[in-house]
Structure formats: structure tokens, C-alpha cells
Amino acid sequence: MGSLFYFSIADTRSNRLHFNNEKSERGRTNVKAFEAGTTEVIELCLLIGRVMLQNGAETYRVEDTMTRIAASFGSGEAQSFVTPTGIVFSLGQSEPSKLVRVSDRTTNLHKVAKANNISRSITSGSLSIREAHRELTDLDKAGTYYTIPAQIASASLASGCFAIMFQGSWFDFGPACVAGGFGFIALLAFHRFFEIKFFAEFLASLIIGVLAFSFLLMGIGNEADKIIIGSVMPLVPGLLITNAVRDLMAGHLVSGLSKGAEAFLTAFAIGGGVAIAFSIF
Secondary structure, eight states: OOHHHHHHHHHHHHHHHHHHHHHHHHHHHHHHHHTTTHHHHHHHHHHHHHHHHHHHHHHHHHHHHHHHHHHHHOOOOEEEOOOOOOOOEETTTSSSEEEEOOOOOOOOOHHHHHHHHHHHHHHHHOOOOOHHHHHHHHHHOOOOOHHHHHHHHHHHHHHHHHHHHHHHHGGGHHHHHHHHHHHHHHHHHHHOOHHHSSSHHHHHHHHHHHHHHHHHTTTSSHHHHHHHHHGGGGSOOOHHHHHHHHHHHTTHHHHHHHHHHHHHHHHHHHHHHHHHHHOOO
């Protein structure tokens, strides 16, 4: 009886030891698997962060998205530092950091929304890391959601509507549509051929001012100021101002102040172009 009890205890200890060894081995396997995918996780987080930042997302949203994706892959100590011109990201204090430079920024909220949907699919586990990387790469390479003619037509129609909204008459609607359309065409063209920042906005607003006064000299339209105000509205950096305020409210002082300064300089360039048109006429 005693020997049977002894063998039972020994067998129980053996099973526990075997279970602990298996558990330890599985833990080492998971750690090795995570270490093998560390580079892929970093690349994925930096890719989605760059796509969102380049297309008009707020700084705090980019940081939160990257941190949540890293946590879904088992890294709860991920750190990110995002500015309007760069992203620094690391999976932990003992992990190396990586920097991505962001030089070109535009406004494409469709891409931001798609990147948000991909990030939710990643955190929910419905997308693997390679599938997510492939979808983000395709999203990054994709062009604008709306064609260039559609953007020009929208800017033209919006210019006329803004002229009416700012107490202009219906006689100013047509000139504002034409001036706003040509101003937006000039903005796109100058952005493509000139790399000097704020120069495209300056020349586009100058063209708008010249067209507005030219229409009045030809007897088309009633008030030049209403035509100009409505036509420059598609050039105004509204999203940039909004993101600057939201980043400041979220505590991202560097990003908020830099975006605010960029919005101020853009508005100053638009005002400078219009002022030169006033001085000419």
C-alpha cells in the first residue's frame, strides 16, 4: 500500500515536471517567433504611420494606431514619437529604434479612413502581418480617390458657393467659379513643378486676384472682394488648422505648433498674392 502511494506521488510529480517543461518550451517558441517577426512588426507600424501622416491624419492618431498594432502582436511597451516631418518608433526600451522621414504631405482622408480600417482588422486578428503589409503597400501606391478633373470641378463650384455665402450677388457666382477653377489648376501645376513651399499658394492667389479684377473691368461681376474671397477658399489650409488645434489639445505641442506655423505661412502666402493683385489694379 505504501509503495503504491509512493509510485502515485512520483508519477504525479513526473507529470507536473513534464507539463512545466512543455509550457516552458512553448514559451520559448513563442518568444522566438516574436523575435523573428520583430522587424516585420516595426516595418508594418512605420508603414501605416507614414501613410496616415502623409495624407492628413493627426499626430496623436498616428501614434495611437502604431501603439495599438504593436500591442496586438505582443509588444505592450512600444514607444512612438511623431512629428509632421518624421516618425521614430521602437517596440520597447531594449529594442532598437527606427526613423522614417516624411517630406511630402497632402490631404487624402479616404486613405486615412482605409488605413484606420486596416488597423482595426489587424488588432482584431482578421489580418495577418503579411496581408496587412500588402494591403497598406497597395494603399500607399494608389492614387487619389477623385480624379483631377473632379477636383477642379469641385473647387470651381465651391468657389461660387462661397462667394454667395459671403454675401456676394449671383452676378459674382460665375466669375468666382471661373477664378476658383483656374486658381486650383494653377495650384496643382505649381505644386508639381516647384518644390518651394508656399510658392504655389502665392502664385495661385495672385492669378485669382488678377482674374477677379479682369472680370470687373470687362463688366462681369459686381464686387471683386467677394469673388476673391470665394475663389481662395479652396486654397485655405482648413484641415491643417484643425489638426494643429487637435494636436495642441492632445498635448502634442511640437506638432501642434509646427502645423499652426505652416498654416499661418500658407495663409500669409495667399494674402500676399491677393495683395499684389490689389496693388496692380
